[in-house]
Amino acid sequence: MPESTEITPDGWWSRLRAAALVGTGRRPVPDITPLGVAGRAGSAEQRALDGAALGAALHRAGRLPARVQAPAAAAAPDRLPVAPPRAVQVLDLLLDQPPAGLGNTEALLRTWLEACAGSGHRVPHVRLPVLLGRGEHATALRQPLRAAIDERGRWLAARNPAWVWALTGGEDVVGEDGDVDPDAWALLPDAERAAALQRLRYRDADRGRELLLGTWATDPAKVRAAHLQALAIGLGTADTDVLESALDDRAGSVRAVAADLLDALPGSPRGSRMAERLRPLLHTTGLLGRGLEVALPDDPDPAAVRDGLGKPPAGRARRGWWLERIVAGAPFEVWGEDPGRVVRRLSQDDALAGLRRAAVRRHDAAWAEALLSTRPDPDLLHLLPAGRREQVVLGLLGATDRALLGPLLAAVPGPWSPDLSEAVVADLARRKHPYGHLDDLPLSRLHLAARPRLERWQARIPESSPTDKALRRSVRNLVQLHSLRETISEAFR
Amino acid sequence: MAKLAPDASSLSAARKLAVPPPWSETGATDTLLWGKCQGSGRTPYQVSIDLTGPAFRCSCPSRKFPCKHALALMLLWVQGGGTIADSSGAADFAAEWAAQRQARTTARQAGAAPTKPVDPEARARRLAERAGLMDAGARELQTWLADLVRGGTAAARQQSYGWWDAAAARLVDAQLPGLAQQVRDLGSEVVARPDWPDHLLRSVGRLWAATHAWLGRDRLDEAELGDLRAFVGWPYATDEIRAGGTVTDRWHVLGARRTEDGRLQQQRTWLWGEQSAQLVQVLDFAAGGQVLPVAQVGGSVLQASMALYPGTRHRRGLFVDEPAAVGRTGVLPAGGDLQAALALAADTWAANPWAGQVPVQLTQVRLADDLAAVDRSGDALALTRDSEPWWLLAVTGGHPVDLFAELVQGRLRPLSVLVDGEYLACA
Numbered sequence: 001m002p003e004s005t006e007i008t009p010d011g012w013w014s015r016l017r018a019a020a021l022v023g024t025g026r027r028p029v030p031d032i033t034p035l036g037v038a039g040r041a042g043s044a045e046q047r048a049l050d051g052a053a054l055g056a057a058l059h060r061a062g063r064l065p066a067r068v069q070a071p072a073a074a075a076a077p078d079r080l081p082v083a084p085p086r087a088v089q090v091l092d093l094l095l096d097q098p099p100a101g102l103g104n105t106e107a108l109l110r111t112w113l114e115a116c117a118g119s120g121h122r123v124p125h126v127r128l129p130v131l132l133g134r135g136e137h138a139t140a141l142r143q144p145l146r147a148a149i150d151e152r153g154r155w156l157a158a159r160n161p162a163w164v165w166a167l168t169g170g171e172d173v174v175g176e177d178g179d180v181d182p183d184a185w186a187l188l189p190d191a192e193r194a195a196a197l198q199r200l201r202y203r204d205a206d207r208g209r210e211l212l213l214g215t216w217a218t219d220p221a222k223v224r225a226a227h228l229q230a231l232a233i234g235l236g237t238a239d240t241d242v243l244e245s246a247l248d249d250r251a252g253s254v255r256a257v258a259a260d261l262l263d264a265l266p267g268s269p270r271g272s273r274m275a276e277r278l279r280p281l282l283h284t285t286g287l288l289g290r291g292l293e294v295a296l297p298d299d300p301d302p303a304a305v306r307d308g309l310g311k312p313p314a315g316r317a318r319r320g321w322w323l324e325r326i327v328a329g330a331p332f333e334v335w336g337e338d339p340g341r342v343v344r345r346l347s348q349d350d351a352l353a354g355l356r357r358a359a360v361r362r363h364d365a366a367w368a369e370a371l372l373s374t375r376p377d378p379d380l381l382h383l384l385p386a387g388r389r390e391q392v393v394l395g396l397l398g399a400t401d402r403a404l405l406g407p408l409l410a411a412v413p414g415p416w417s418p419d420l421s422e423a424v425v426a427d428l429a430r431r432k433h434p435y436g437h438l439d440d441l442p443l444s445r446l447h448l449a450a451r452p453r454l455e456r457w458q459a460r461i462p463e464s465s466p467t468d469k470a471l472r473r474s475v476r477n478l479v480q481l482h483s484l485r486e487t488i489s490e491a492f493r
Numbered sequence: 494m495a496k497l498a499p500d501a502s503s504l505s506a507a508r509k510l511a512v513p514p515p516w517s518e519t520g521a522t523d524t525l526l527w528g529k530c531q532g533s534g535r536t537p538y539q540v541s542i543d544l545t546g547p548a549f550r551c552s553c554p555s556r557k558f559p560c561k562h563a564l565a566l567m568l569l570w571v572q573g574g575g576t577i578a579d580s581s582g583a584a585d586f587a588a589e590w591a592a593q594r595q596a597r598t599t600a601r602q603a604g605a606a607p608t609k610p611v612d613p614e615a616r617a618r619r620l621a622e623r624a625g626l627m628d629a630g631a632r633e634l635q636t637w638l639a640d641l642v643r644g645g646t647a648a649a650r651q652q653s654y655g656w657w658d659a660a661a662a663r664l665v666d667a668q669l670p671g672l673a674q675q676v677r678d679l680g681s682e683v684v685a686r687p688d689w690p691d692h693l694l695r696s697v698g699r700l701w702a703a704t705h706a707w708l709g710r711d712r713l714d715e716a717e718l719g720d721l722r723a724f725v726g727w728p729y730a731t732d733e734i735r736a737g738g739t740v741t742d743r744w745h746v747l748g749a750r751r752t753e754d755g756r757l758q759q760q761r762t763w764l765w766g767e768q769s770a771q772l773v774q775v776l777d778f779a780a781g782g783q784v785l786p787v788a789q790v791g792g793s794v795l796q797a798s799m800a801l802y803p804g805t806r807h808r809r810g811l812f813v814d815e816p817a818a819v820g821r822t823g824v825l826p827a828g829g830d831l832q833a834a835l836a837l838a839a840d841t842w843a844a845n846p847w848a849g850q851v852p853v854q855l856t857q858v859r860l861a862d863d864l865a866a867v868d869r870s871g872d873a874l875a876l877t878r879d880s881e882p883w884w885l886l887a888v889t890g891g892h893p894v895d896l897f898a899e900l901v902q903g904r905l906r907p908l909s910v911l912v913d914g915e916y917l918a919c920a
Binding site for chain 2: 016017021023025043045049053055056060062065067068073074075152
């Protein structure tokens with residue numbers, strides 16, 4: 001093949017590369033003189049290597065930059081001032097050298113971010129990538145991050161698909177667009193239908209019910225039960241008819257769900273029927289009529305069975321179970337007096353259990369509070385307004401089992417008042433803790449004022465048994481956690 | 494503080510010890526810090542810290558350096574709170590050690606040789622032996638390269654890593670460790686890079702050029718020979734360098750980079766001498782459990798005397814005394830755009846064909862969405878794979894900034910960034 005007289009450096013290099021690829025033994029090395037360079041005479045290998053050396057130098061020195069299209073927009077200026085230096089120091093500590101033994105530094109990071117956003121500051125720019133990276137997996141950090149990253153952070157997040165959550169407000173929200181198409185809904189897989197129905201009940205309870213009724217006749221029992229259960233969302237008197245007719249359903253599971261939900265609707269016909277069953281069972285006793293006794297009911301008639309007085313669960317006595325259900329279904333008015341008085345006079349466990357059930361289903365705070373005096377029950381506690389819960393818990397601390405302490409305290413939203421915090425610490429110091437663990441308790445809600453008491457407790461714990469050692473460690477970690485929280489809140493002042 | 498610790502477990506162990514109870518006989522002066530720590534042994538461990546170094550000594554059997562006792566003592570001292578009292582006289586064991594160190598340092602500085610007199614004849618003989626080995630190694634490499642090119646680069650790529658490693662081992666035996674490392678790197682790059690036919694041929698070309706340069710070294714002047722010795726891996730003795738005259742100047746710290754290659758850590762700091770108007774690199778190494786010296790803060794100005802290694806651009810330097818920080822620079826030395834940077838790099842290579850990464854100063858450069866650096870005129874260069882683009886984006890917000898970077902293999906590695914008058918070292 002005749003050599004072209006016109007040869008460019010690129011062309012020459014391609015030929016050289018090709019020759020080198022298969023080996024100079026097999027392909028000739030291109031001549032370099034057309035480029036205007038005097039090459040050395042020598043073997044093919046030497047000429048190839050000389051060419052390679054020259055090519056390497058040319059390539060390196062002759063590089064040209066690329067051209068770029070329209071420039072991307074720069075970030076808008078931030079609106080918030082950067083966090084104060086001491087706060088940044090603490091943040092560095094939390095990110096680079098998290099204090100050992102505290103397990104969850106995520107909670108501390110969250111505290112820091114909330115304090116930052118709450119005091120109107122933003123995170124320093126250099127920390128944006130690592131914080132956004134943490135938010136990828138630790139979803140609890142996302143909400144506080146959104147506020148604290150300011151304009152620069154949002155600009156940055158817009159550039160990384162993994163950080164898109166930092167831009168939108170709120171988590172997965174119910175679809176904003178209008179109605180659910182009943183036909184489309186009917187064709188979805190079962191699990192999705194139930195979920196879609198639930199979401200619709202949040203938005204429009206009546207539409208939800210209509211949707212349910214649309215396919216009711218043809219749905220299998222399991223699906224009917226699941227859909228009926230969805231009526232628990234946004235339950236109201238408008239749902240009474242559906243539930244009452246469901247008491248006649250073929251499937252036992254559906255009837256059970258209907259009876260359960262009707263406990264929450266004392267104004268329903270079932271409620272009246274239960275009232276009729278309950279009234280004859282109530283007797284006042286004692287000289288001044290102070291005691292209140294509830295007789296056990298007779299065997300139920302078919303109407304009663306229809307209303308839910310069927311076979312009791314294993315281990316429960318029949319009549320006691322039926323009494324509980326009757327009490328749970330009947331309106332509170334049957335008892336005649338204010339909740340406190342009733343509960344004080346009542347001593348029967350089954351009746352009290354029934355009242356608890358009714359209170360929880362009907363979200364009745366007055367009865368819940370009265371019933372709490374008989375037994376610490378986290379479910380009842382959740383019914384009380386947040387402000388009231390602290391007071392109630394203060395009274396209940398001593399009577400609560402260690403196992404129940406966690407759920408009970410979890411019902412009181414943090415941060416706790418100094419009084420409650422000190423009472424909790426004093427109470428904990430008196431108890432035994434299995435394996436010396438305090439992890440089941442939401443102690444990050446303790447007020448900073450309780451720290452001296454924590455320290456005193458820590459000092460008093462003996463170092464004898466492994467449990468005590470573990471407890472000592474737990475309390476020490478707690479003190480450290482609170483000391484850091486104090487530092488964080490002070491740093492932002 | 495955390496940078497001094499050899500690893501995280503030492504630091505957490507040190508924190509546990511950084512409380513008053515195990516410590517006794519502690520004290521501090523301006524330059525010295527000491528104490529005795531009760532450990533698991535019978536007698537307490539004696540810990541001494543020379544704050545000017547920093548240098549650490551502890552009588553515990555730990556092989557980590559600095560050990561947790563030394564770290565703990567530092568932590569305690571930093572915390573304050575009266576645990577460690579200032580005192581005018583140091584404890585015996587600490588003073589003794591400090592005196593020994595001082596003696597060694599003065600001896601080094603005065604250039605006083607160890608007590609053995611140097612026998613010039615033996616020295617010349619050793620040098621000749623070494624040169625002979627290196628020459629033979631260079632010739633052997635030439636043969637190896639020619640064989641490679643005869644058989645073809647495609648065939649070379651099919652070889653196992655052991656084949657490359659064996660060639661590298663022979664180079665190490667021939668006292669050419671720099672070339673050996675090049676060969677080893679090439680062995681892994683040839684399977685990793687999609688542009689391997691070009692890359693392999695060019696690297697082979699460069700090695701070929703190096704062997705010829707070495708064999709024809711009589712034609713090189715001292716500076717050129719200095720560049721070549723750095724490339725092939727024949728270091729100069731530090732005594733020799735110190736003896737060769739020093740440059741006292743105000744040095745601006747432009748940027749630094751730490752790398753880890755197996756068990757060897759390296760730190761490269763770029764400095765600009767104000768009066769001597771030259772860019773210099775200082776290299777620090779740490780092997781095994783040692784600790785790199787604390788990096789100079791980017792943007793600071795140091796008053797120091799530097800001894801320079803032979804070379805053209807950019808020379809390697811060595812501090813002959815402890816540099817004193819005398820201020821902060823608010824600006825980077827005047828830089829240019831990307832074309833200017835590339836032209837500067839070409840210039841550098843023309844003077845020193847063996848230079849690896851070329852330092853460049855760039856003005857008003859932005860980071861584009863595809864993570865390349867773009868200058869005012871719209872030219873762009875990609876960043877190296879080891880750069881941290883998200884950090885740069887976060888810190889610059891897409892606004893143009895002044896940048897100090899290394900140009901290596903056609904890509905930029907930003908080392909320092911000037912943002913709102915603040916000098917930031919790139920993460």
